[in-house]
């Protein structure tokens with residue numbers, strides 16, 4: 001009996017619309033219908049939907065991954081729009097994961113997309129990793145990255161690491177049984193800033209995230225992936241790509257013979273512990289709101305400790321003394337006032353305030369720097385507009 005058109009249709013892996021949509025994949029001799037079927041049957045967890053997560057999610061959704069889960073606890077902020085190309089100005093203030101889900105479903109409504117508006121933690125991480133075929137690390141902090149590694153080693157799941165820093169990027173695919181992230185970097189570093197504090201050229205996460213997405217699609221479709229057991233180093237300034245072969249270490253604390261997951265837990269908690277235990281640091285901070293109020297009187301003296309370039313680009317008044325010159329400028333600062341230092345993100349100003357305190361001044365640092373102050377001003381402006389409208 002010849003099969004009718006409608007019967008053939010219901011027995012197919014793909015709908016007619018999907019078959020047409022994925023034509024350019026199916027035409028690839030190395031990919032074909034088999035590769036596209038594997039993508040449709042795949043379940044991928046994307047941790048973080050910031051600079052790296054945006055290109056990764058855009059390409060995985062467009063490529064037809066059957067089920068995508070995206071987890072991120074942050075909201076969309078104005079500083080994100082310089083590189084996080086999935087979001088628009090209308091998304092400001094909305095949860096990133098939900099905003100991402102909304103945009104991705106408009107790109108491909110035939111796939112399942114789940115948004116989790118929470119941070120990836122010890123509590124929710126294990127069940128999520130267990131429930132997916134591949135994990136993609138699009139985070140911007142070390143604690144989450146080490147947690148992903150250790151859970152993936154435990155659960156024998158593959159994951160794709162990537163990171164960006166200023167003009168440099170890295171990417172590696174860690175497969176069960178091969179070297180893990182801790183074979184490469186055994187312990188979490190405490191002295192390397194993430195892109196929240198170090199800056200990153202906007203297009204770099206796009207470049208590195210596209211490499212991650214490409215490796216994910218090839219891996220799931222059963223094609224060769226050069227980043228398997230290799231670390232790809234990308235230098236955007238001179239456009240150089242290098243690959244380093246990774247080796248498994250028998251004494252690795254995560255994948256070696258003596259591994260103990262409980263001993264590794266302090267790594268994921270270290271960042272919050274450091275922040276909480278530092279009472280001195282807290283006492284040196286002034287919030288954007290307190291800062292605004294302090295400027296009404298004449299008991300405070302404001303100092304911008306950024307570079308000349310940054311000062312010329314934008315400032316909110318006060319003296320300009322770049323951080324390297326702060327110790328020489330001490331003689332000229334008023335001792336009868338509280339000195340309030342500010343910089344871009346609040347790190348250099350904290351250093352300056354500490355130097356001034358060591359020299360006997362009463363000194364404070366604007367918490368979160370100009371970035372947090374500007375966000376505070378924008379929020380206040382929005383609230384003012386909403387009240388005017390009532």
Ligand SMILES: [Zn+2]
Nearest residue numbers: 180183252255
């Ligand atoms: Zn290892």
